[in-house]
Amino acid sequence: MPHRSKNTAAIFNAFAHFLFLAVLVSLPVLVIRLDIDTLKTGASEGTLVEYMEQFLICLTILCYAYIAKHNPSFRRFGVLVMGFFLCMLIRELDMFFDExxxxxxxxYPASIVAASAIIYSLTDRAETANQFAAFVNHRNFALLCMGLVMLLVFSRLFGMGSLWREVLDEGYVRAAKNIAEEGTELMAYVTIFYASLRYAFAMKPVKDKAAHKANSNVFCKH
Structure with missing residues (x-):
């Protein structure tokens, strides 16, 4: 009976996880529909899509801030990762800074953040390198990497104006191209946040030396 109960719990958790992911991947479509049908702005500057992207970056930064706080053995590289995503957030806020x-x-603020994070991480190069290796060896890194590739490569290629002009021919409108690009970017940010959240859940608050030692090796698990 205990074995059956454990199996039932595992199946239930897997099903709940599936439903959670279904809701998560539906988010970009919902936000874009709100932009089109409610806000009547399409997918361009100053839209709900853009605000949601910024919100997801903030949540991603908080994930690594949590890890860095509760796992000192990951702190230097954690600050480096936080700096990377903070630079992305500053870039997303370019219109705000322009005005x-x-x-x-x-x-300028992005350069200051990047320089500060790099300098701090280089205060102990060997430790940062060890943390970097542990980070990329973690089972969630592939998912995080996929999100970054979707954001930095796929969304740019998929959102090329020449591609959509060829597809739509005389029916080409810029809004269609913007929706495709922004929607893909938003899905990438969702993926990045989900991977980062999994990293955060892999950690436990360090309360003693034994727990600290256990957490220092958590990123090497596959």
């Missing part, structure tokens, strides 16, 4: 200061100002 507040001047065009292209986002480069």
């Amino acid at each position: 507040l200061v001047f065009h292209g100002f986002w480069v």
Whole structure:
């Protein structure tokens, strides 16, 4: 009976996980529909899609902040990862900085964040390298990498104007191209956040030396 109960719980958890993922991947479509049908803005600057992307980056940063706080053995590389995503957030806020200061100002705060994160991580190069290796060996890295590739490569190729002009021919409208590109980007951010959330759940708050030692090896598990 205990064995059967354990199997039932495992099946239930898998089904619940499937439903959670179904809701998660439906989010980009829902947001785009709200942009089109409710906000009447399409998928361009200053839209709900863009705000959701920024929100997901913030959540991603919080995931690594949580890990860095509760796992000192990952702190240096954790700060480096946080700096990377914070630079992405600053880049997404370029229009805000353009209006507040001047065009292209986002480069300056992004450079400061990047330099600070790199300098801190280099205070102990060997430890940072060890943390980097453990990070990429973790089972969730493939999912995180897929999200980054979707964001930095696939969304750019899929959103090329020349591709959509060829597909739509005389019926080409820029809104269709924008929706395809922004929707793909949003799905990539969802994937990145989900992978980062899994990293965060893999960690447990360190309360003693034994727990600290156990957590320092958690990223090497497959």
